[in-house]
Amino acid sequence: MDLLSERIKNMVESSTLAMAAKAREMKQKGFDVISLSLGEPDFKTPKHIQEGAKKAIDDGKYFSYAPVNGYLDLREAISEKFKKENELNYAPDQIVVSNGAKQSIANLFLALLDPGDEVIIYAPYWVSYSALVELAEGKCVLIKGDIKDDFKANADQLKAAITDKTKAVIFSSPCNPTGSVFTREDFEAMAQVLSAHPEIIVIADEIYELINFAGAHVSIGSLPGMEHRTVTVNGFAKGFAMTGWRVGYIGAPLWLAKAANKIQGQITSANCSIAQRAALTALTSPKEASKAMANAYYQRRQLVYDLLKKIPGVEVNMPQGAFYFFPDVSSYFGKKEIHNAADLCIYLLEESHVSLVSGEGFGEPNCLRLSYAASEEHLKMALARITKALEKLI
Ligand code: GLU
Numbered sequence: 001m002d003l004l005s006e007r008i009k010n011m012v013e014s015s016t017l018a019m020a021a022k023a024r025e026m027k028q029k030g031f032d033v034i035s036l037s038l039g040e041p042d043f044k045t046p047k048h049i050q051e052g053a054k055k056a057i058d059d060g061k062y063f064s065y066a067p068v069n070g071y072l073d074l075r076e077a078i079s080e081k082f083k084k085e086n087e088l089n090y091a092p093d094q095i096v097v098s099n100g101a102k103q104s105i106a107n108l109f110l111a112l113l114d115p116g117d118e119v120i121i122y123a124p125y126w127v128s129y130s131a132l133v134e135l136a137e138g139k140c141v142l143i144k145g146d147i148k149d150d151f152k153a154n155a156d157q158l159k160a161a162i163t164d165k166t167k168a169v170i171f172s173s174p175c176n177p178t179g180s181v182f183t184r185e186d187f188e189a190m191a192q193v194l195s196a197h198p199e200i201i202v203i204a205d206e207i208y209e210l211i212n213f214a215g216a217h218v219s220i221g222s223l224p225g226m227e228h229r230t231v232t233v234n235g236f237a238k239g240f241a242m243t244g245w246r247v248g249y250i251g252a253p254l255w256l257a258k259a260a261n262k263i264q265g266q267i268t269s270a271n272c273s274i275a276q277r278a279a280l281t282a283l284t285s286p287k288e289a290s291k292a293m294a295n296a297y298y299q300r301r302q303l304v305y306d307l308l309k310k311i312p313g314v315e316v317n318m319p320q321g322a323f324y325f326f327p328d329v330s331s332y333f334g335k336k337e338i339h340n341a342a343d344l345c346i347y348l349l350e351e352s353h354v355s356l357v358s359g360e361g362f363g364e365p366n367c368l369r370l371s372y373a374a375s376e377e378h379l380k381m382a383l384a385r386i387t388k389a390l391e392k393l394i
Helices: 006-012 017-027 048-058 073-084 100-112 127-135 155-161 184-195 254-267 273-285 288-309 341-352 377-390
Strands: 097-099 119-124 139-144 166-172 202-204 229-233 248-251 366-370
Touching: 017 341, 073 097, 073 248, 073 273, 097 100, 097 254, 100 127, 100 166, 100 202, 100 229, 100 248, 100 254, 119 127, 119 366, 127 139, 127 202, 155 184, 248 254, 254 288, 341 366, 341 377
Parallel strands: 119 139, 119 166, 166 202, 202 229
Antiparallel strands: 097 248, 229 248
16 A cells, blocks of 8 residues: 655655765775765864854753744844845844755745746756755746856746746756856846746845855845845855754745744744854854865866866866856767766766766756865866776767
8 A cells, every 4th residue: 555645756856865875875885985976065064163052052051942933143143144245135034044945945935836836947956946846836947058058047038937827936056056156147137037027036045155256146136126026045054064954044025934934833843953053153253164165166176177178078167156067978878878867877876986966856967966075186086987987988
């Protein structure tokens, strides 16, 4: 007897987490696997942030449920950060702190979508966007960017995708999985199209804000006319190397923040009190550690780019942020037993013991995602192994 709901049966597994689990499994069996699948800083959470958590435990004041939307002082600090760093005006009661940006986004889709409502997703996109839209019974409408345009869909594509069922638009900048960064001009063009559709909510996922090599980070919510309809999503995982702590947040129009709060109150109560105190330390301390990590990613980006460029049949662009490459590997399809990117991913895992993620789950089946949040030594080794394994296919 199959007791599972249609909802769960129809849901796809997170391909990033699935590949990470596969790599872990092989490692446990004794294989020397280099894992470039999970988008996770290889750095430890900076010491002063760890100390913030330890102090919270020693204080003994943070063992009870936190307010559903997060501690007021943390929300005040986030409000201040939005104002100072992003030119965004979200009052503390417009902020909801969640168990990672993933939960923030789940809250939003559950709050916004009725069955059949459409969400325009800039593709390639992070795997969980589509799964969460579908969980909320919405419909994904993809607008796809080409590698030749740094994977950035343009404003005409946005305009063509809007229907009377469009409820929201979502993108990440810097982008997971492509590393693309929208410029102010890109956002102005987007805002121009959206000005004719004030009922559409814009969800800007800025979780990679601190890993941006393109210059100043721009928040679409800071553009004229965008403030009251934009939800800005951010968190601590990537910029502060705090993936396991699970702290994400949104700044949103008040009615939507209240709805996210209501959902969260029923699903998780609030997020971990100690993790919130660590997050407050991260936000209110100098950002030297984050800058040092971003510098390391910058060096590695060049290293990996040069090595990828040398592999015949691999098309690659230079990402402007985050810590991913998203090369087109379709020239290998049809060689030996490789039919698609998923096959190639498995082949590379088995043949070279390097784990990557197939582009399929990101809405681009011609590509593979490689996370370069790994040491230079591991990256060099991984690229040498990948090159050798791909040579065998030619
Ligand atoms: N966001 C990271 C990634 O894309 C972590 C895994 C996940 O939640 O998808 O790899």
